[in-house]
Amino acid sequence: MSETPTDGAPLAANPLTRAVLEIDEYAAGLGWDRPARLFALVDTARLRADEPGLADQLGLADDGSAGELTPIEQDELPAGKPLDEFLATIAWPDVIAGCALTVERLMLPPSAEAAIPEGLDGAALTDWVSRHPERQEVRMTVAVLRGGERESAIRLRAKDAPSEVLTGAGLVPGLAEALSATFA
Numbered sequence: 001m002s003e004t005p006t007d008g009a010p011l012a013a014n015p016l017t018r019a020v021l022e023i024d025e026y027a028a029g030l031g032w033d034r035p036a037r038l039f040a041l042v043d044t045a046r047l048r049a050d051e052p053g054l055a056d057q058l059g060l061a062d063d064g065s066a067g068e069l070t071p072i073e074q075d076e077l078p079a080g081k082p083l084d085e086f087l088a089t090i091a092w093p094d095v096i097a098g099c100a101l102t103v104e105r106l107m108l109p110p111s112a113e114a115a116i117p118e119g120l121d122g123a124a125l126t127d128w129v130s131r132h133p134e135r136q137e138v139r140m141t142v143a144v145l146r147g148g149e150r151e152s153a154i155r156l157r158a159k160d161a162p163s164e165v166l167t168g169a170g171l172v173p174g175l176a177e178a179l180s181a182t183f184a
Contacts, residue, residue, distance in 0.1 A: 100143035
């Protein structure tokens with residue numbers, strides 16, 4: 001579990017976790033039922049040095065923090081294209097240190113997964129999950145760095161508060177793999 005100090009900045013041990021929590025908080029401010037959002041993660045010191053005007057626009061103070069990451073939201077994802085297909089089309093330039101994605105999904109507890117009727121897939125499976133009484137709406141924010149480091153944050157709609165956000169490197173491994181592949 002993570003915490004947020006009273007000034008609104010995420011309290012986290014490392015720059016990637018702070019970036020994930022910053023993106024989660026941004027998405028929370030937009031509300032639920034939103035499309036997936038993609039972010040480039042750039043080294044804040046490099047951004048200040050290479051693009052001082054942009055750094056000023058973003059309000060990035062030159063506080064000497066080494067290794068900090070700045071999330072920059074990318075264009076809206078194409079409607080109707082499966083997320084995995086879209087991610088397979090991305091190749092980041094070398095200046096991008098990492099990337100992050102925030103996406104909403106329905107999840108079932110492991111106990112309910114055993115009850116999934118055989119032969120369901122695609123729309124039928126989605127419909128079955130959406131009607132299941134134990135479903136949970138979640139917002140997942142997953143980030144990866146070019147060097148392989150990963151971090152995730154999960155926010156349940158039923159417990160929509162910064163103090164209830166779960167964080168961990170291995171929470172959403174499939175999505176982390178897909179994002180890592182954008183740097184291959």
